[in-house]
Amino acid sequence: MTRAHYDAIIVGGGHNGLVAAAYLARAGRKVLVLERRELVGGAAVSEQIFPGFTFSVYSYVVSLLRPEIIRDLDLPGHGLHILPLESTVTPMFNGDYLAGWSDHDLSRGELYRHSPRDADAYEEYGRLMHHMAQAVRPILAMLPPDPTSLSPRDLMGMLKFGKHMRGLGAEHFHALHKLMTMSAADFLDEWFETDVLKATKSASGVIGTFLGPRSPGTAYVLLHHYMGEIDGVFRAWGFAKGGTGGVSEAIAGAARGFGAEIRLNAPVAQVIVKNGRATGVALENGDEFEAPVVVSGLDPARSFLQLVEPKELPGEFTAAIRRYKFRGSSGKVNLALSELPNFTCLAGDDSRRTVLREAAWRGAFSISPSLDYVERAYDDAKYGEFSREPYMDIIIPSMIDPGMAPPGQHVMSIFVQYAPYNLTGGWTDARREAFGDAVINAIARFAPNIKSSILHRQVITPADIERVTGLTEGNIFQGELALHQLFFFRPAPAWARYATPLDGYWQCGSGTHPGGGIMGASGRLAALEILRRT
Amino acid sequence: MLKQTPFHARTAPLCLGQNWRRWAGHFAASSYDLVHEREYHAIRNSAALLDVSPLYKYIVSGPDAARLLDRVVTRDVMAMAPGRVAYTTWCDSAGKVIDDGTVARLDDERFRLTSADPSFRWLHENAHSLRVAIEDVSDSTAALALQGPLARTILEHLIERPLADLGYFRLTTATARGVPVTISRTGFTGDLGYEIFVDAAHALPVWDALIDAGTPYRITPTGMLALDLARIEAGLMLADVDYVSAHKALIPAQTSSPYELNLGWTVKLNKDFFVGRDALAAENESGTAWRFVGINVEWEPLERLYAAVNLPPRLPTVAWRTSVPLYRGADQVGYATSGCWSPLLKQYIALAHLPADHASVGTPVEMEVTVEHHRKRAPARVTSTPFFNPARKRT
Numbered sequence: 024m025t026r027a028h029y030d031a032i033i034v035g036g037g038h039n040g041l042v043a044a045a046y047l048a049r050a051g052r053k054v055l056v057l058e059r060r061e062l063v064g065g066a067a068v069s070e071q072i073f074p075g076f077t078f079s080v081y082s083y084v085v086s087l088l089r090p091e092i093i094r095d096l097d098l099p100g101h102g103l104h105i106l107p108l109e110s111t112v113t114p115m116f117n118g119d120y121l122a123g124w125s126d127h128d129l130s131r132g133e134l135y136r137h138s139p140r141d142a143d144a145y146e147e148y149g150r151l152m153h154h155m156a157q158a159v160r161p162i163l164a165m166l167p168p169d170p171t172s173l174s175p176r177d178l179m180g181m182l183k184f185g186k187h188m189r190g191l192g193a194e195h196f197h198a199l200h201k202l203m204t205m206s207a208a209d210f211l212d213e214w215f216e217t218d219v220l221k222a223t224k225s226a227s228g229v230i231g232t233f234l235g236p237r238s239p240g241t242a243y244v245l246l247h248h249y250m251g252e253i254d255g256v257f258r259a260w261g262f263a264k265g266g267t268g269g270v271s272e273a274i275a276g277a278a279r280g281f282g283a284e285i286r287l288n289a290p291v292a293q294v295i296v297k298n299g300r301a302t303g304v305a306l307e308n309g310d311e312f313e314a315p316v317v318v319s320g321l322d323p324a325r326s327f328l329q330l331v332e333p334k335e336l337p338g339e340f341t342a343a344i345r346r347y348k349f350r351g352s353s354g355k356v357n358l359a360l361s362e363l364p365n366f367t368c369l370a371g372d373d374s375r376r377t378v379l380r381e382a383a384w385r386g387a388f389s390i391s392p393s394l395d396y397v398e399r400a401y402d403d404a405k406y407g408e409f410s411r412e413p414y415m416d417i418i419i420p421s422m423i424d425p426g427m428a429p430p431g432q433h434v435m436s437i438f439v440q441y442a443p444y445n446l447t448g449g450w451t452d453a454r455r456e457a458f459g460d461a462v463i464n465a466i467a468r469f470a471p472n473i474k475s476s477i478l479h480r481q482v483i484t485p486a487d488i489e490r491v492t493g494l495t496e497g498n499i500f501q502g503e504l505a506l507h508q509l510f511f512f513r514p515a516p517a518w519a520r521y522a523t524p525l526d527g528y529w530q531c532g533s534g535t536h537p538g539g540g541i542m543g544a545s546g547r548l549a550a551l552e553i554l555r556r557t
Numbered sequence: 558m559l560k561q562t563p564f565h566a567r568t569a570p571l572c573l574g575q576n577w578r579r580w581a582g583h584f585a586a587s588s589y590d591l592v593h594e595r596e597y598h599a600i601r602n603s604a605a606l607l608d609v610s611p612l613y614k615y616i617v618s619g620p621d622a623a624r625l626l627d628r629v630v631t632r633d634v635m636a637m638a639p640g641r642v643a644y645t646t647w648c649d650s651a652g653k654v655i656d657d658g659t660v661a662r663l664d665d666e667r668f669r670l671t672s673a674d675p676s677f678r679w680l681h682e683n684a685h686s687l688r689v690a691i692e693d694v695s696d697s698t699a700a701l702a703l704q705g706p707l708a709r710t711i712l713e714h715l716i717e718r719p720l721a722d723l724g725y726f727r728l729t730t731a732t733a734r735g736v737p738v739t740i741s742r743t744g745f746t747g748d749l750g751y752e753i754f755v756d757a758a759h760a761l762p763v764w765d766a767l768i769d770a771g772t773p774y775r776i777t778p779t780g781m782l783a784l785d786l787a788r789i790e791a792g793l794m795l796a797d798v799d800y801v802s803a804h805k806a807l808i809p810a811q812t813s814s815p816y817e818l819n820l821g822w823t824v825k826l827n828k829d830f831f832v833g834r835d836a837l838a839a840e841n842e843s844g845t846a847w848r849f850v851g852i853n854v855e856w857e858p859l860e861r862l863y864a865a866v867n868l869p870p871r872l873p874t875v876a877w878r879t880s881v882p883l884y885r886g887a888d889q890v891g892y893a894t895s896g897c898w899s900p901l902l903k904q905y906i907a908l909a910h911l912p913a914d915h916a917s918v919g920t921p922v923e924m925e926v927t928v929e930h931h932r933k934r935a936p937a938r939v940t941s942t943p944f945f946n947p948a949r950k951r952t
Contacts, residue, residue, distance in 0.1 A: 090903075093903055104598075104601065104602060104901060106598050109594075125592055125594070128591075129591065255869045255871065256874075264602060374570070385595070422775070424603075425775045
């Protein structure tokens with residue numbers, strides 16, 4: 024039995040665990056990262072599922088990787104290269120499409136084709152969202168204060184938070200309140216008349232939640248796109264070279280560069296607790312490692328209901344964690360393709376169409392032809408079924424990074440919603456394939472050649488996400504990003520600042536503030552708090 | 558009417574925004590797409606295809622061809638074996654740079670010189686009593702640059718043989734779909750890359766063949782805006798932008814020696830004679846007053862300058878080519894001549910002239926920035942160049 028000693032042990036080599044490890048190692052701590060699988064990244068991994076075809080198996084784009092992390096860890100120096108995703112094209116049932124391009128004039132012209140009024144409104148909407156994003160963005164880098172605590176630090180934190188909100192001015196405060204409480208559909212109704220525009224925008228707002236575009240509380244996710252724009256030249260909205268595993272590898276490279284040790288194939292069985300404090304971890308193979316700081320990058324259920332014996336934690340805390348909602352709602356289908364999908368809405372041989380088609384293949388396709396379509400997709404899920412006609416966010420990574428597939432062939436990444444974790448009757452191999460078939464059929468309505476061009480197909484259900492990555496109930500955000508689980512509620516009231524009721528035990532995953540997406544903010548904030556307090 | 562390059566019939570329909578600029582009297586695409594972003598990333602991620610035909614090109618041949626070039630440029634041309642290419646400067650008798658370019662030894666008695674400015678007269682003036690012929694092939698030779706990590710793979714498909722043995726700054730001849738071409742492992746991006754020279758009459762078939770071979774590898778026709786970002790990342794300077802040719806300078810202060818441009822390594826003082834040798838030897842002895850360095854602008858202080866007026870930092874997405882003051886303390890000590898936000902490195906970088914005593918790596922300086930119409934100073938540091946230097950460039 025080995026019994027090596029470290030300053031800090033990180034359980035789980037997902038991107039947040041790696042970020043935390045890098046920051047702790049950068050500060051001179053002796054850090055060990057223990058990863059269950061044979062590669063780092065957690066849900067941000069790239070794997071060759073079929074020979075020659077590389078997939079970002081679970082996640083697929085980078086959205087809000089924090090600029091300060093990119094800088095502090097010199098991620099470009101460790102190989103991070105974010106490539107632009109130029110467009111979003113939504114095919115419509117009437118054979119038309121709606122496109123958003125990276126060029127402002129093109130986008131305006133396209134929207135004008137659908138509604139001159141909306142084309143004008145879009146400019147004003149963009150300006151408001153810019154201000155909203157500017158208002159919300161500092162919160163991403165803020166340690167959540169505890170509103171019920173009277174400690175000077177919490178009071179100062181609330182004061183800062185309150186001042187920040189007051190500084191917005193009435194107009195922006197009201198808009199922010201609407202954004203935080205309304206449904207995406209209702210909010211967009213106040214601005215636009217083009218249904219397919221509202222469908223596409225609101226669909227991106229329900230990603231990862233068990234809510235539909237007409238569910239209250241979905242509007243604020245509309246901000247995410249604009250938050251990326253506030254990051255300006257640091258905007259990390261796009262496709263990571265090599266897939267999302269490229270992000271994890273860059274962070275791991277930085278962590279190693281600072282001296283952190285990363286062990287693969289090292290599943291942690293439990294956190295060792297002595298005299299009421301965490302003192303290390305034991306692996307499934309019996310190896311033990313000691314450290315006064317143990318940090319879990321796993322989700323709250325794994326961190327508190329699995330790695331630690333219930334008797335070591337207060338009952339009301341574990342009860343809160345039990346109530347924490349996961350409810351995975353999305354799946355993923357990865358395809359190896361012999362040829363590109365020919366979306367009929369972009370068909371045509373003239374040079375304008377050819378240029379359009381080429382450009383569209385380099386961007387995303389959103390299968391969200393109408394608001395009703397997306398809401399109906401949710402209706403299926405509410406009653407325990409996967410969507411017969413799901414919302415999908417599709418990209419073709421090989422058009423952006425040719426290294427992802429053999430020359431002339433392609434990989435397609437399809438994010439699918441809804442696929443409820445709690446499927447009526449449970450997920451079986453047969454149900455998985457039926458789900459895959461529904462996805463392909465739904466795409467084939469718009470791109471009929473998809474069926475004949477599939478070389479390989481990988482269908483991933485929430486149950487698969489849970490089984491392989493460990494994410495409870497297959498929730499891609501380590502717990503729903505719903506208002507009752509954000510900021511000082513994430514993951515539980517009074518424990519939103521990375522510490523836990525167990526001394527020496529910390530949390531740094533997406534299940535903590537601000538959570539969600541490949542942001543790394545949780546890992547960074549956790550590490551900074553640990554460095555301040557230990 | 559401006560001249561069209563031999564590839565114009567192909568590049569013109571691709572130039573969606575009709576976004577042209579001038580280069581040596583030719584139309585040159587600034588970007589083909591409406592925005593240049595994708596073209597930039599092609600240089601670093603796949604392969605960018607650039608029409609570099611406007612370069613001035615000269616064939617120098619004859620028994621004394623090597624002697625002529627050795628006399629004109631600062632590098633040691635006599636020591637170059639056939640198949641070698643050298644980046645070099647050439648100077649006036651005061652040791653001030655006239656131009657920079659490449660010398661390629663095509664065979665024993667045949668060289669190709671490329672330059673940014675016309676060089677015909679200067680070559681002639683220095684050819685007195687030498688047995689050489691100087692031919693201006695600027696219009697009759699078309700040139701493409703294929704730059705990026707997949708450039709080699711694409712070229713290997715094109716010429717149907719491996720290129721792994723072609724070292725950095727080496728050249729070879731080949732046939733592309735029956736057309737004879739010269740391929741040199743050179744470029745202006747600081748990445749893995751090649752330049753392809755072909756008789757202008759056969760230019761279009763070579764372009765078509767490259768597009769065919771390169772499409773599965775996302776070959777991307779690329780314009781000057783993307784190139785400008787890449788060359789700054791690579792620390793490569795441009796005549797007329799980063800320095801003034803000694804033949805164009807109106808006052809001595811506008812001129813620069815190779816040492817002052819961080820190009821001392823191209824000056825081979827142990828050669829017999831070359832134009833400017835004595836002056837350069839003297840400068841080498843006494844020390845150089847100015848240096849050409851990299852500048853890295855610190856992000857957080859820049860962000861604070863913008864935050865003070867409630868704005869996120871706004872940087873141009875294209876490279877700038879203006880003279881920007883650099884300060885230490887109260888005094889302006891130098892100036893930057895080009896700069897850009899590097900999308901790959903996520904750094905705000907610039908190329909700059911600084912006096913030698915302010916030019917060592919790590920020296921803190923301040924660069925002038927304009928924030929909401931007001932001139933501010935952003936803290937920065939002197940760094941070495943290239944800013945980006947991938948191993949694949951040479952290996």
